[in-house]
Amino acid sequence: MAILKKLQRFLHDDPRGRHAQFYCDNDLLFLPDFYNDLKAKAIYSKLSREMAWRQEKISMFGKRVLIPRLQAWHGNPESIYRYSGLDLIPEFWTPTLLQVRNDVSSVAMTEFNSVLGNWYRDGQDSMGWHSDDEKALGEHPIIASVSLGQQRRFCLRHKISGEKQTILLRSGSLILMFGTLQENWQHSLPKSAKPMQGRINLTYRTIVNPVTPKID
Template sequence: MQQDLFLNSQENLLPFQGEVRFYPHFFEDTQADELMRSFQESLAWRQEPIRIFGREIMQPRLTALYGEAGMPYGYSGIQMTPLPWTPELMAVKTKIEEFTQLRFTHVLCNYYRNGQDSMGWHRDNEQVLGQNPSIASVTFGAPRKFQLRHYTQKSIKRDVLLSHGSLLMMQGESQHFWEHQLPKSSKILGPRINLTFRKLIR
C-alpha cells in the first residue's frame, strides 16, 4: 500500500492523473477564528437525506449551498437551490479567486459537528461541473484527515491533514481518476467547517 501523510506541501500530491495542492496557512489564525465563528452562526445549515445504493439515509453532516441565482446543484439524490452570497463567503471567494486566477459560481458548505460526522468515498464529477473541474476546499476549525485514493487502483492512497485556515486545490483530471473522503474519527471532538468552491456550467 502506498500512503503518505502530507502536512505542508504546495507540490502536486498525486503521483499521476490529476493535480492536488495544499496550502496550510492560506488564512491567518486570527482571521480563520473569526470566519469559523461567523459561519457557525450565520449560514443556513440543514441536514439533508441522501440516497446511497438505493436507500435513503440522513447525511452525517450539515450542509448549505450559496451561489449564483437560477443555478441549482444536485448530488446523491439531493437538489439544492443556492442562497445569495453572504459578505463573509464573498470575501473568502474573492481571496481564492485572486490567488488561483479562477472563477467560482457556487460554494457547497459542510459542517462536521464532531468526529462522527463524515463524508464517504466519492468524486465530484457531476456533469454540471464540466470536464475537468477545479475544486477549492477551505477548512476552518478542527483539523481532519482527508483521504484520496485512485479510483481503479485503490491501494494507491494519499492522506492530507486539513488544518485550520488551509486551502486544498483539486484540479486537472483528479475528479476522473481519484476519489476522496473525510472518514470518521473517535479522536476529534471539535467542529470543522469546510467550504468547497466550484464553477457550475449552464
Template sequence: MTEGPCADNGQSCQELALPDAQLQYWPEWLNAKDAAFYFQQLLDELEWQQPELRLYGRSVPIPRRQVWMGDAHCSYRYSGVSFEPVPWHPLVKQLTEKLNQQTGHEFNAVLLNWYANGEDHMGWHSDDEPELGQSPQIASVSLGEARWFELRHQRLGMQLKLMLQHGSLLLMAGDCQHFWQHRVGKMAKAQHGRINLTFRKMIKIAK
C-alpha cells in the same frame, strides 16, 4: 511532495505529486485570527441543514450539516436530490473573491459542510457531476479542528492521507475528479467542530 511558492504572494505551498491529478496545498492560507473569525461567524449565522439523500433505495440523512450557496443559476443534483443555492453570505463572498484572485479561477458556488465532531463524516466520492464541467477545479478551505482528508486512485490502488489544518487551502485540479475519490472519514480523536468550504465553478447544462 515538494514545497514551493505556487503563486507570487510568497505563501508556503506544497505541490502534491500524484498521477492523474494536480494538487496544491497551502497550510496557512488564512492566518489563525482570520480563520477563527470566519469559523465562528459562519457557524453562528448560516442556516445549517441536514438533507436526506437516496442511498440504496432509501432516504438517509447526511452525517453532517451543510449549506449550498452561490450564484442564482448554480442548481446542483447529488444522489437523487436537487439543491438550489442560497444567496451569498457576505463573508463567504469575500472568501470567494480572495480565492479567485489566489488561484486564477472563477468559482461561483460553494458547498459548506459543518462537522460537529469526529462522528460527522463524508464518504468516498468524486466531484464529477455534469454541472461541474469537463475537468472540475475544486478548492477546499478548512476552518476549525484539523481532520484527515483521504484520496484513493480508482484504478491504481494508490492512497494518500493529508491532515487539513485550520485556515488551509487545498486545490484539486487536472484530471483529479476523473481518477481519484476522496473522503473525510470518522475520527474518534476529533472533539471539536470543523467547517469545510468546497468551491466550484458551475456551468449551465442545456436541457
C-alpha cells in the same frame, strides 16, 4: 497544463505558498498556511451564523438517509446542483462567503459561482468516498476547498491502482483540485474515535451545466 504553470508562478511569488505541496499526479495543490489561526477562527464564527445550515437526506441503496454532517449551498441564482438524488437550490451569498471567494479566486484564477458548505460537528460526522465529477461541474473542474476549525484527515484513493494519499487539513488551509483529479481519484473525510471539535469546509465550484429542479 495552463493552470499548473500559473499555480507554480503563484507559489514562487506569494508567501502563502511557502509550505505548499502538490499531490495526486500534480492535480491537487495543498496550501497549509492560506489563513492564519486568528483569521480562520473569525471566518468560522461568522459562517456558523450566516449560512443556511441543515441536515439533508440523500438516496443510498434505495433508501433516504440523513447525511452525517450539516450542509449549506450558496451561490448565484442559476447555480442549481444535483447529487445523490438531492437538488440544491442556492441561498444568497453572505458577506463572509464573498470575502473568502475573492481570496481563493485570486489563487485559483477562477470566478466561482457557488459554494458547498459542510459542517462536521464532531469526529463522528464524515464524508464517504466520492469524486466531484457530476455533469453540472463540466470537464476537469477547478474546486477550491477551505478548511476552518478542527484538523481532520483528508484521504485520497486512485480509482485504478488503489494508491492512497492522506493530507492533514489544518485550520486555515486551502486545497485546489483541478486537471484530471476527479476523473482519476476519489476522496473522503473519515470518522474519528478521538474527541473532536467542529470543522467547517467550504468547496467553491463553478456550475457550468445547471440542472432543472425536479417537481414533486
